[in-house]
Amino acid sequence: MKKIKQIFYLGIKGSNSFLAASLSAGNKVKLSGLASFEEIFRSVEKESSAAGILPLENSLSGSIYEIYDLLTDSKTFITAETEVRINHALMQKERTGLQKIRYCLSHPEVFRQCRRFFSDNPSIETVPVADTASAAKMLKELGPDTACVANPAAAAVNNLRIKKEHLEDNRNNYSRFITVGRKLKQHGNKISLMFNLKHVPGSLYKALSPYARLGLNLTKIESRPIPGRLWEYLFYVDFELNNGKHGFDEIITAMKMLTKNLKVLGRYDKYDKIKNS
Amino acid sequence: MKKIKQIFYLGIKGSNSFLAASLSAGNKVKLSGLASFEEIFRSVEKESSAAGILPLENSLSGSIYEIYDLLTDSKTFITAETEVRINHALMQKERTGLQKIRYCLSHPEVFRQCRRFFSDNPSIETVPVADTASAAKMLKELGPDTACVANPAAAAVNNLRIKKEHLEDNRNNYSRFITVGRKLKQHGNKISLMFNLKHVPGSLYKALSPYARLGLNLTKIESRPIPGRLWEYLFYVDFELNNGKHGFDEIITAMKMLTKNLKVLGRYDKYDKIKNS
Structure with missing residues (x-):
């Protein structure tokens, strides 16, 4: 099997797929973000030293058939799997008291999964954005009264401080990611x-x-x-x-x-x- | 079986669950929006003349285990099912040419499912909001250069004009909704x-x-x-x-x-x- 030099993932640095790629990849592998699942499959098909990482199912929201469909139609195969526990972490540019936070950016689904925290802290106004990695990136340009909810990798990438981890109501929240490559492996159990x-x-x-x-x-x-x-x-x-x-x-x-x-x-x-x- | 007088659904008027409830309910049934799936189950448990409508699976994104979990832990039963084809419709306060639209509000997942339309119309800037029904409601207060993507029921509820239906890339996009009530039915195939x-x-x-x-x-x-x-x-x-x-x-x-x-x-x-x- 050819050595993997590059892994494609969905979104920008700090996305959930980026986190999964970081946890799976060796040190010398280049991680490259793409804008859609389809582009990931097309890119892997073109390059034998590349792999793609994709979310296949989540313990709360089930299988993602869209990935199965793309896998079915593509010339790629699953070559590895990994499971990552979701950690919806509250982060800030500079750590302040909770009462100083006025706005919080994140994806709408994240707010839905963290209902208890936001109903316990009604003075924080939730502001929906396209994805959690973008929320963390935007935070760099905003004032100290704004926080975001994203995964810990997004904090590391954007030099943010984690105020509180695991805001999610249900701790049994984990995602299964697959790695895809151009060759069907001849081993594996x-x-x-x-x-x-x-x-x-x-x-x-x-x-x-x-x-x-x-x-x-x-x-x-x-x-x-x-x-x-x-x-x-x-x-x-x-x-x-x-x-x-x-x-x-x-x-x-x-x-x-x-x-x-x-x-x-x-x-x-x-x-x-x-x-x- | 007691006559159903009220159906609880997730969100506000014009939400996807509201649409499913409207398509399923008789004329004299009151439709009431609630803020979470859990509140729907709790409300149905309390009232024998009430039912709840909930999304159980989608043809692209699979089963929603969260609903199965709530159903498992509650004293309610599935009493009906219905399938609704997704229709991501572009709507405006007053119909204009596409080139006059500068902003478009919707849920991030909707933008992801309508990639082709937005990449064909790069002059329209996508603005993520918490849900499609809120997008349609917000549109009433905004200028003619802003549109939204929501379901046709949201247009009817907010008196908006539909500019274009079915923006979604994949037409095989439908959701299965279940109705839940307090009694296990004695008939049904x-x-x-x-x-x-x-x-x-x-x-x-x-x-x-x-x-x-x-x-x-x-x-x-x-x-x-x-x-x-x-x-x-x-x-x-x-x-x-x-x-x-x-x-x-x-x-x-x-x-x-x-x-x-x-x-x-x-x-x-x-x-x-x-x-x-």
Whole structure:
């Protein structure tokens, strides 16, 4: 496998994808922000020494089908996964008392996830902006009565002081990011697949029989209606290979006989533990 | 079943949930906006003649686990479902040429979903606000060089003119809303369940055997890791009853023997067709 020299991520320095890229990448890898998920896929397709990092699911808001769609249509594969715990941190240019903060910039969804903090501090007016990394960047130009909520990487990048971490109401808030590259890996204990099934009783049951027979652990299964095709469903499945006892080829051959349009989305090592941000 | 006199929805008049509530509700039903999903559940629990309408999944962004969590912890059940096609519409106070529009207000996610339109019209500056309904409301106080992107109901509510419909890049963008009420319905051909399974090979395969045996159609299956409990998964399943041939009680009894912590989330009639907004 060619050495990765560059990782593309969504947004600007300090975005959540930037944070995930920073936590995953080695020291000598260049991180480059792009404006859309699609541009990330197009850039990775062009450059064999590049990878892209993308959010695939969140513990509160579920799978992001848009990424699955782009992955399906692209010539890239999942080569790694990582999980990052969300940390909505309040930050300022110079640390002051909470009562001195009059405005707070962030993404609207962040304010929604931090309802308790803002209802406990009603004197702080929330100001919606396009994304958290832009909020942190804007803060540099604003007065001491304005704060923002962003991730700790955004504070580091913009030289801001963190006043309070984890404003979010629900601490079980983490995102799973995938790394994509041009080559399907030949090793790794975790596999991601997608396939279609006819919408007839028992079709899924039959399609899962090889996993039961070979004793393989499914770690994800998700159905998705195919728009405009009422009687067919798309499935996303992740599973773990069984210490090499049952091979990759064996399960793929079995699955191809039981499903339609099977595609291997990637092979990679299962993440060890959730990373704190 | 008691007659529904009031429906609670998220946000203000013109929000996407307001639109879904308007499309679902009869004429004499009062629609009341609330500030959070949680308040909707609490309000429905208190009032037997009230219902709540909530977004459960979107064709691009997937299931909203936050709603599943609130549903799981509440004493309410799904009593109906409806699907609404997203229509990101450009609207103005007075219709002008596109070239006269200098600013456009909307939610950041809406701008992301309408990238093509805004990159084709670079003279329009996008201004993020907290939600689309607020954007439409704010427009009433602003000059003729400012437009917003919101749903058509927001135009009607705020007496705005629609300049262009469906700015979104991907037309396969629709949301599934559920109605929740205090009573589990005794009729309806669609059932939503949740349950736990031990994370051992074959457990899901076994749990699906009653559907295959009874010839019932699964319309959704989704696994979700339980945070902090690495070896257990939560499953969400929707299925259709088979013209009354196999009863509700039969399948629930079978499933209880094969799963842990089974909960019936609701019983309702399958939606007929996607509603246009």
